[in-house]
Amino acid sequence: VTLEVGGAIGPRASAVVVAVGDELLSGRTVDTNSAWLGRVLAEAGIPVLRRATVADELPEIAGAVDDALARAELVVVTGGLGPTPDDRTVEAVAGLLGTPLREDPVTIARIRERYRARGLGEPPRSNFRQALVPEGSEVLPNPRGTAPGVFVAHRGRWILLLPGVPAEMRALVESFLLPRLPALFPGRLAPIRTRTLRTTGIPESALAERLAPMIAHPAFAEVRVAFLPRATGVEVGLSIPEGEGAAGALSGLEEAMRREIEPWFFAGPDLVDDVAEALQAAGLRLAAAESCTGGLVSGRLTGRPGSSAWFPGGIVAYANEVKAGILGVDPGVIEAFGAVSEPVAHAMAEGARTALGAECGIAITGVAGPGGGTETKPVGTVWVAAVTPHGARAVLHRFPGDRAEIRERSAQAALYLLLSLLREGGPSGPGSATRNGVES
Ligand code: ATP
Ligand code: MG
Secondary structure, eight states: OOOOTTSOOOSSOOEEEEEEOHHHHHTSSOOHHHHHHHHHHHHHTOOEEEEEEEOSOHHHHHHHHHHHHTTOSEEEEESOOSSSTTOOHHHHHHHHHTOOEEEOHHHHHHHHHHHHHTTOOSOOGGGGGGGEEETTOEEEOOTTSSSOEEEEEETTEEEEEEOSSHHHHHHHIIIIIHHHHHHHSTTOOOOEEEEEEEEOSSOHHHHHHHHHHHHHOGGGTTOEEEEEEETTEEEEEEEEESSTTHHHHHHHHHHHHHHHTGGGEEOOSSHHHHHHHHHHHHTOOEEEEESTTTTHHHHHHHTSTTGGGTOOEEEEOOSHHHHHHTTOOOHHHHHHHOSSSHHHHHHHHHHHHHHHTOSEEEEEEEOOSSSOOOSSSOTTEEEEEEEETTEEEEEEEEOOSOHHHHHHHHHHHHHHHHHHHHHHOSOOOSOEEEEOSSOO
């Protein structure tokens, strides 16, 4: 259904997103703004019907906004608000609406102030281009940059112009648009409540099978369930239209699912967050020994603030000489079993905790490819090992994917193995090994 501008409007409000920029079309920049807006606006109850991506050209921008106004009551435009001559969004929209431009004195003052605060003196004349806004529009101060957002009403519809810089765009949506939506579309928003369950170490199909009975349960009929496989694990997205009983249905299903998939569940957002909590709860420290992941695990562990309390360090043991010389892996064992093997993985984990003075150790040794695979150890063959005061375990994986993906999956698998051991807690038998033929 195509709506006339200012014509009949449906019971539910909807939006169109227009992303402006040559770099988005050439692929130099990936359009993350539209993806983010799609999610946030859907959750706020004003779903995006359509997206357009257009060049930094007046007719392209004006054409896309014109088309958007015919389809939806909210048009969100990102990009092209900056000071350079290729930033034409305001000019294009003002031209389309037949509105003259005015210079906004508050923005002028803000630009001057930002320059002064950084010791840069008087701003170049071109910067004041950003203070040109359509007559009658609302100017939205940009807390993170100089280009303000611009909000224009047009025959019962609204156009929101936002900077292209993702952090600036998000800040204005959160501070201005989301709080304003209920007043703009009274009774016409259909907000959605969402929840994400994160899992790792279980394939999508096995997960779906386990969750099928509760998804089919009549009590949760209103909840939509999406399986989103990633290299770090499968996310389960739950969503339900906001309303009476929505919160209850959502948390009911979430809890039922969580009970069913407890061994693979992690709270996240990064698995490292759960590892950190488990270590701290047990009063343990962790050291890492990484071969094919080259520090990915250590990078993620140290990405968490406060990690020095439980992570003394990691060793990138890429060459066999480092595995032997620094981690104390017996060269005879490397010779006999190969660097990618269960005994080497175990010895690396032991060596890491000994060398670095931690109670727990994890290790990764594998073939990330594209070269280096053999008949018995093809690309994707990875041993991960973990050791805690209560036990040790190693797991063989055969990961699909390219080098980057294999490395990412390996790091996640090692962290997951350690977390599993920590969750089991208590003393267990001697080190055991699991072989996962095809693990994804
Ligand atoms: P500026 O004042 O910085 O010039 P602007 O509103 O003119 O802001 P652009 O020039 O279009 O924005 O883009 C600024 C930066 O934001 C660029 O690095 C660009 O790659 C990035 N960017 C623009 N649009 C998007 C988008 N849709 N998704 C992700 N990044 C984007
Ligand atoms: Mg720009």
